[in-house]
Amino acid sequence: MRYPDEKECMELLKRAGCRGPVIRHVLQVSALAVKMAEKCGADVELVRAGALLHDIGRGKTHGIEHAVVGAALLREWGYPEELVRIVERHIGAGITADEAERIGLPKKDYIPETLEERIVTEADNYAGEGEEGIKRLAERLRKKGNPGAAERVLALHNQMKRCLD
Numbered sequence: 001m002r003y004p005d006e007k008e009c010m011e012l013l014k015r016a017g018c019r020g021p022v023i024r025h026v027l028q029v030s031a032l033a034v035k036m037a038e039k040c041g042a043d044v045e046l047v048r049a050g051a052l053l054h055d056i057g058r059g060k061t062h063g064i065e066h067a068v069v070g071a072a073l074l075r076e077w078g079y080p081e082e083l084v085r086i087v088e089r090h091i092g093a094g095i096t097a098d099e100a101e102r103i104g105l106p107k108k109d110y111i112p113e114t115l116e117e118r119i120v121t122e123a124d125n126y127a128g129e130g131e132e133g134i135k136r137l138a139e140r141l142r143k144k145g146n147p148g149a150a151e152r153v154l155a156l157h158n159q160m161k162r163c164l165d
Helices: 006-016 020-040 044-053 066-076 081-088 097-102 115-126 130-143 147-164
Strands: none
Touching: 006 020, 006 044, 006 066, 020 044, 020 115, 020 147, 044 081, 044 115, 066 081, 081 115, 115 130, 115 147, 130 147
């Protein structure tokens, strides 16, 4: 399977309306995710493309729906479903169908399933702030009344530590 390379990903991000801060963030996430993929035996090219494109929806919105918007763009443009799912499932440590319905997303399960999906999700949560960022994210989710999401973030981090060391 051929996935878009870094140059093509940058063109897609710009086409979608993404600018400086988003571009810098996805480059940081990609660098970490690729190292994690290499360490844990994941598909490096899929992880690289997924990490670079995970926030493509932020060119249209900075709300939580950016994942669904980004996935829709990539589907419309004909990209492989395994890449689309990385974008769609990267928020926090995933969103259950019931949580999605409560926050106004289409009712479906957005929990990362594959190793590649979990790597990009963890790299997004971890990049820039490390272990402390994971703890702060979990605390924010608890304060927003979503202890299940907080526990998923911590569980994903514990599961993915082997790829970070």
